[in-house]
Amino acid sequence: MLDRLMENVGRQEKGLMVLLGLLEEEFSLLTGRDPKAVTGCEFSIQELLRQLAAERVALRGHVRALDPGARTLKDLRQTLGEAGVPLDEAMARVDALEQRCAVQAEKNSHLALALAEQSRNMLDFMHKQIQPKGNATYSQRGRVSSSHPEAALFRGRS
Template identity: 45%
Template sequence: MFRVIEENLVRQNKALMLLSLLLEEEFSRLMKSNPQSVSQIELSIQELMRQIVVERASLRRHIGEAVPGAARVSELYPSLDNEMKGNFQKLLSLMDETEQKCGTQAAKNNEMALALFDQSKNLLDFMHDQIKPKNTTAYGASGRFAKAPSNARLLTGRL
C-alpha cells in the first residue's frame, strides 16, 4: 500500500513539473500577445489541474486505507521505515517547492493577462471616442440633422 502512495506522489510531482512548464509557456505566449495560442495552452493547464485533483483525491483514499483515520502523508510516518519515510519527505518537499514556483508563475501570468486586458480596453475606449461625433448633431434616419445621444444605445423609440 505504501508503494502505491509513493507512486501517486511521484505522479503528482511530475504533473506539477509539467504544470510549471505549461505556465512558463503561457507567459511567453502572453508576452507575444497571441490570444489563440494562450487559450489553447490554458485548456491544457485546466485539464492537467483536473488530473492533479483526481490524483490528490486518490492519495487521500489510499492514505485512509493504509492507516485508518489518517488524512495526510505525515500521519503515515510512524508506520514507515526510515528509507520510505525519507523518500516521502523528499517527494513532499519537492512537491511543495514546485507548487510555490507554479503559484508565483500563475500570479505573473494573471498580472500579464490583466495588463493586456486593460491595454485592449483602453485602446477600444479611445477608438470609440474618436469615432463618436464631436458635436451634438448628426444625421438622423430622415437624412436631416438630429441630436446624437451622449452615450451608446442599442434601441431608441417612443411608446
C-alpha cells in the first residue's frame, strides 16, 4: 500500500512540474499579448488541475485504507515509522513545487489584470475622443441652435 502512496505522490510531483511549465508558458504568452494562445494554455492548465485534484482524492482514499483513523499523510506518518521517510521527502518536493506554482500563478494573475485594466482605460479614452465635444449644432435656417438639456414645452400653431 505504501507503493501506491509513493506512486500517487510521484504523479502529483510530475503533474506539478508540468503545471509550472504551463504557467511559465502562459506568462510568456501574456507578455506577448497573444490572447488565443493564452486561452488554449488556460484550458490545459484547468484540465491538469482537475487531474491533480483527482490524484489528491485518490491519495486521501489510500491514506484512509491504510489507517481509517488517519485523515492526512501527517497522521499516517506516525503509523508508518521509518518506512515513511521517502514519503516525507516526496511530499516536501511536492510542497515546494506547489509554492512555486502559486507564485507563478500570482504573477500571471497580476499581469492579466493589468492588461485588462490597460485595455479598459484605452477603450474609455477612445470613447471620450469620438464623443462630440459641444452640443451646439446648426438649425434648418443656418443658425447655431441651442439645445435644452432639461424638459421644454412645445408650442404648435393652432
